[in-house]
Amino acid sequence: MTIKICHICLDENEYSETDTLKKCCNAFICNICWSKLQNNDSINNCPICKKILSEIINENETEITIDEMFMFSSIYELIIKLIKLINLLIKLTAVIVCIIFIIIIIFLVI
Ligand SMILES: [Zn+2]
C-alpha cells in the first residue's frame, strides 16, 4: 500500500497496485475519478498519456471474454458428452424396442 496523489482531484489516496482501475500509464488517478472519466462522453482519452479510453476498456474486456470462452468451451464439451450419452441411450432403447417388437411378432405368428 502506498499513498498516491490523484492527478485529477489532488486527493491523497492509499491504493495498492492491483486495486487501481487505471492501467494505461504510471500517473496515478484514483478509482473514483477514473470511473468518472470513463463515464464522461466528452473525454475519450487518458488525460496523462492520451491513450484512448475505449481501447483500454476493450483490453480489459478481452481478458474477461477469454476467461468466459474457456468457461463456455468446458460447458460446451460437457453438453457434447451429454448429447453423446443421450444418443447412446436412444440407440440402446431403439435396439431394445426392436427386440421386443420381434418377440411380439414371433408370439403373434405362433
Ligand atoms: Zn481523484
Ligand SMILES: [Zn+2]
Ligand atoms: Zn494514461
